[in-house]
Amino acid sequence: MTEYMPLLHWYTRCDQRDEITLENKCISMADIREDKRFLSGVVEGFYGRPWTTEQRLDLFSRMARWNLNTYLYAPKDDDKHRACWRDPYLLEEADQLSQLIRQSSDRGVEFVYAIAPGLDITFSSERDVAALKQKLNQLVSLGCHSFAILFDDIERELCDDDARRFPSFAHSQVALTNQMYEYLGHPKVFMFCPTEYCASRAQPSVRDSPYLQHIGESLHPDIEFMWTGPKVISKTISITSITELSAVIRRRPLIWDNLHANDYDTRRLFLGPYTGRPASLLPLIRGMLTNPNCEYSLNHIAIHTLALWVRCRSASHSLMDVEPAGGVELAEGLESVGTPEDTTLVTFEPSEALEIALREWIVEFHVSTRKSLQQQLPADKSAVTQKSSSGNQVTTPKGPSPFSLDDLRLLVDFFYLPFQHGAMACTLLEEFIWLKGNAPGHGTMQCDPGERSGEVAQWLERAKQFRCLCTAVSDMYGRLTSIPNRLILYDLYHYVWDAKEMTSLLNSYLSWLEAGGSEVSPEREPFVRQGGIVADMQRLLPQMSSCEELFSHHTTPPHSPSSLIYTIRPYTIEDKGSLYETCLKTANCGDDATTLYPSNPELPGDRFVGPYCTLSSELSFVLEDSEGVCGYVLGVLDSQKFYERLKKEWLPLVHSKYPPESCKTMNRTEQDMLKQVMNPESSLLLHKDYPSHIRIDLLKRSQAQGVSTRMINIVLSTLKARGSCGVYLELNSCNKKDLQLYIKLGFTVLSNDTLGRDPYTLVLVRQL
Helix, strand or coil: CCCCCCHHHHHHHCCCCCEEEECCEEEEHHHHHCCCCCEEEEEECCCCCCCCHHHHHHHHHHHHHCCCCEEEECCCCCCCCCCCCCCCCCHHHHHHHHHHHHHHHHCCCEEEEEECCCCCCCCCCHHHHHHHHHHHHHHHHCCCCEEEEECCCCCCCCCHHHHHHCCCHHHHHHHHHHHHHHHCCCCCEEEEECCCCCHHHCCCCCCCCHHHHHHHHHCCCCCEEEECCCCCCCCCCCHHHHHHHHHHHCCCCEEEECCCCCCCCCCCCCCCCCCCCCHHHHHHCCEEEECCCCCHHHCHHHHHHHHHHHCCHHHHHHHCCCCCCCCCCCCCCCCCCCCHHHCCCCCCCHHHHHHHHHHHHHHHHCECCCHHHCCCCCCCCCEEEEECCCCCEEEEECCCCCCCHHHHHHHHHHCCECCECCHHHHHHHHHHHHHHHCCCCCCCCCCCHHHCCHHHHHHHHHHHHHHHHHHHHHHHHHHHCCCCCHHHHHHHHHHHHHHHHHHHHHHHHHHHHHCCCCCCCCCCCCCCCCCHHHHHHHCCCCCCCCCCCCCCCCCCCCCCCCCCCCEEEECCHHHHHHHHHHHHCCCECCECCHHHCCCCCCHHHHHHCHHHHHHCHHHEEEEEECCEEEEEEEEECCHHHHHHHHHHHHHHHHHHHCCHHHHHHCCHHHHHHHHHHHCCCCCHHHHHHCCEEEEEEECHHHCCCCHHHHHHHHHHHHHHHCCCCEEEEEEECCCHHHHHHHHHCCCEEECHHHHCCCCCEEEEEEEC
16 A cells, blocks of 8 residues: 555545554544544634634624534633633633533534643642542533643643653643543543644654654544644645544544634734645544634634535545545535535635635625624714615715725735735735836936837836735725724724735835836845735835844824825925925924914925925925825935035025025024024034934824824835935924834934034934
8 A cells, every 4th residue: 555545545445444554553444434523613722812702602603604513712811721720710701601602502513611731730739630620510510511621832841740650741641631531421522632733843753753652542532632734834734644643643633723823923814715725634634623813803714714615525525535636616506605505515616715705704894893793883974774685784885985895805815824925915016026126227217208118118017007006905995994894894904004004105115216216225035924915015125234124113003993095205396385384384393383484484494395305305205195295204315415515505595585684574483493594403423324314294184193104114215225324313302202203113312412412402313
């Protein structure tokens, strides 16, 4: 027999035997032929805030509708499940658990209570063993009939007392687990999660692990063995790997699947379909439980597509054949919207399953907060309500088009799976890499269309398509903020905000390249998965020389969801008046200074805007919203040369604009500002380590929306791309709010004593 013959064929050939031998291991065919119920469903096993009782009840209803039969209660942040496992549940807590157990049973879902004593249990302690029995007795009294003991994510060393009693860590765990199984009277479902719960944690390997070998030999054969696959988060789970494991543990494993888990990275979310597990695995395992995203309302696709995958079991079990390599087939009618009761999958195709789940989930976006979750929010007065085909009330906002199925597809593509982005997200990354690496030289973009080379025309066309995709992300975000289902919105909001902010940043950087900027920093591989699509977009921008990310600060979205869209673009000569007006309205420590400059309202602009727009326009960026210009950020690459040019080219213009006799009609504030205009301060000591400097001003309406961070990021990116090693900025000492922002962005305050500056102006610096 071939060493790793697919088990589907292997089981068929061995079907008439009492036992078979694989890799010198005997496996009982009675277990293989036993018609145990296939366990399928959900593990609530993540680190972070546990789901609420209302969410769990809603989950049970979904599972019943999708023919999933098992729920494993194992939230790591329930102290009495793990950290304080000895403590009994209080009366209110026990009532909630009892309700969950009863409601799950009413819906045909097996409630499995998991306890994780491995952090501090002494296996040889009669007191600890008695405490574990007492805790399980409490759950039995609440109506629970199925249990799990988990020994994942713990240290492997035995304490001195246990080391004298047990030959190994495996012996202690197996002895306790078997004892609890016997004590509870052989529960119909009893699960065991080992410390070596995936191939990467098996020492030295799956087939040679003494730990796994002892479990296979000594763990009661009716106890389910839990396994996550080759790794903690497995890209694929193959027949070969399950064949090898089954031979060692002498049973079919129960898969605890972390494919959609996101508790290890708060910037990532996984909305892609169940994939990487061929349907031909189904007869070879005892069950499949998914441990999905922490955000309950965002798990529709993860759980629904798992349910569709599980429904392949009957067909796979009867056909006993390996999934064809060339693709899959769907039964007639599968393309229509509906629940698994309406469909029968012969074989499984993730993209088809995803489309089914999307068409069902999109309806929920337009349903006011689900009644089953007991949270009613004020109705949107600008919306109309109608009945859906299923009888639910569907709210459609008036005005702009509602969140659509195409919006949802785009959203899923940006938050797909741990090891891959969706198609549109990949297109965005790949197109930006091409545009950045093939940007034409300075001045070639501004020539007449008929004079452009083929390369320039191609670049501009691809840039146009890239901007269309950025606009689609922005529009999707705007429509998302108006959906009636606020629970989904609040769970999605900060993820989509990040994606929208980063696409806007990439778009702004592209505009700078189009205006004549050039990329001079070395290329780095962008497809690193940590941080997801947002981090991958960040890595496309110029990086720090220390290999740290330039944009390490995490932009915080507004506390209340907002559909406001801001655009950052390069400065044009037509913007000068708007920038002067913005400068005036922020010149009083961020407040309106119109009354302080009644006779000469352009004085603040001549000090803080004019020189930059005239002498460094290529590093000047404008912020716009639906009302027009609402802010700017101005940069200078070489401050020393800038001030030399300012004296030669800018000050003569200022002298002619403000002759000496004009001072007689100025008030004191205007006179002080004119002195600053005529005598700009510059420090050679500062320019040595921080040759560049920037200035940013925003109108009140655009503050507190996270755009200041975005604007600073884009100007720092362009300065870094042009070779700057450091930057400084000046800030009025009374502006405490902005000071905290700059400190978060990596700036530090220099002593005024060193620079000889006035005590009311702070100088902040940062290396690039």
